[in-house]
Amino acid sequence: MAGKFDAQQWVTDRIVAAIEAGTPPWRQPWTGTARGAVFPYRACGEAYRGINVILLWLEAWEKGYASRFWFTYRQAQALGGQVRKGEKSASVIKFGTFEKAGTAEEDDRRAIPFTKLYAVFNADQIDGLPEVYHRHPEAPRDLGTEPDRALEAFFAATGAVIVSSSDPRAYYDFKADRIHMPPIRTFHAMAGYYATLAHEATHWTGHASRLDRLAKFADRDAYAFEELVAELGNVMLCARLGLTPDFGQSAAYVESWLSALRNDKRLIFRAAAEAQKAVDFLLEAGGGVAQRSAA
Structure with missing residues (x-):
């Protein structure tokens, strides 16, 4: 039987891996986005929140994605898109609760919190999507900053x-x-x-x-x-x-x-x-x- 999913440890490991690979995307006082560093959005245009922002930043940063949009497989298909063969999904965390029947001495039902992973793909991994979901990386800009x-x-x-x-x-x-x-x-x-x-x-x-x-x-x-x-x-x-x-x-x-x-x-x-x-x-x-x- 698989052990209980440890969301905190999983996130920590992802952040450490990003730091090991270089400066993470949320800490960049220079121009140029050859790797993704834009705020992530769901396919519906709703912004991600909390730790999922960091997780998708990390994924885009590591893989070089430029688009801000992320889709489940079915969401991509619904828009006429197709995830390219061989592409690997990113994982985001779903936080929720489910109701469980209590004992006779307890309330009839009680909410139990849970966390689980689900898979999403960046628009850059999907063919056939409308152009609005794509974005080209920003080239480094010469701001004229001079050395001391x-x-x-x-x-x-x-x-x-x-x-x-x-x-x-x-x-x-x-x-x-x-x-x-x-x-x-x-x-x-x-x-x-x-x-x-x-x-x-x-x-x-x-x-x-x-x-x-x-x-x-x-x-x-x-x-x-x-x-x-x-x-x-x-x-x-x-x-x-x-x-x-x-x-x-x-x-x-x-x-x-x-x-x-x-x-x-x-x-x-x-x-x-x-x-x-x-x-x-x-x-x-x-x-x-x-x-x-x-x-």
């Missing part, structure tokens, strides 16, 4: 290998030991670029040849802990470099990982200690605090 010479010199001095391409993702590649960043000119603001770089650079410090932190954190909970370290490192390093951290976004990001770790608030202190070590390493390697000219 002092900050560029600082991160170069750390020794981190930083590469850039048209791939609209920011991530630290552990195996290659390098950081990938979208071009700075595609960012909405200079500060967003360096805050993102600070997050990835904190990950970079955990390599075995440096602080040897990443090898200690091999399981899912440990990866969530590493994300706490990286985000706290981002805030600490930005403050030291004269950038104003996005405390609201960082707080939400940190809170999401504390939740993934079952709200063990003590972890924030451990993560802060590891983040401080990472920032100290970057500051020492980068030759101290960058002296930026006034904007």
Whole structure:
């Protein structure tokens, strides 16, 4: 007999997998949507709510879907569409209740909550749908955002290998030991670029040849802990470099990982200690605090 479906663990695993693959779609201070990052809607035009928004964002992000619309197999057929052979569905969660007869001492019937998965397909997986259900990815836009010479010199001095391409993702590649960043000119603001770089650079410090932190954190909970370290490192390093951290976004990001770790608030202190070590390493390697000219 299959075990009871654990919706919370399933969602947590999906979010962790997305973070492992690069910056998730709800946290992107630059332009370009080669992968889906639009708010998901049902076939009827009703917006998804709650955790299903995150789940479909993740699916679109991983598979590169551009459309915001999702269909059950029957909904697609009703509109004259056909899911292409070999396409795999995404899973969303249905929350509901069913009534169960009570005992003589209880009320006649009582509502029992339940969760179950059901399958949906993105419009990009379906042939024959009206064009209104399709959307083309947004190309990265050159917003003219310029680099800061002092900050560029600082991160170069750390020794981190930083590469850039048209791939609209920011991530630290552990195996290659390098950081990938979208071009700075595609960012909405200079500060967003360096805050993102600070997050990835904190990950970079955990390599075995440096602080040897990443090898200690091999399981899912440990990866969530590493994300706490990286985000706290981002805030600490930005403050030291004269950038104003996005405390609201960082707080939400940190809170999401504390939740993934079952709200063990003590972890924030451990993560802060590891983040401080990472920032100290970057500051020492980068030759101290960058002296930026006034904007």
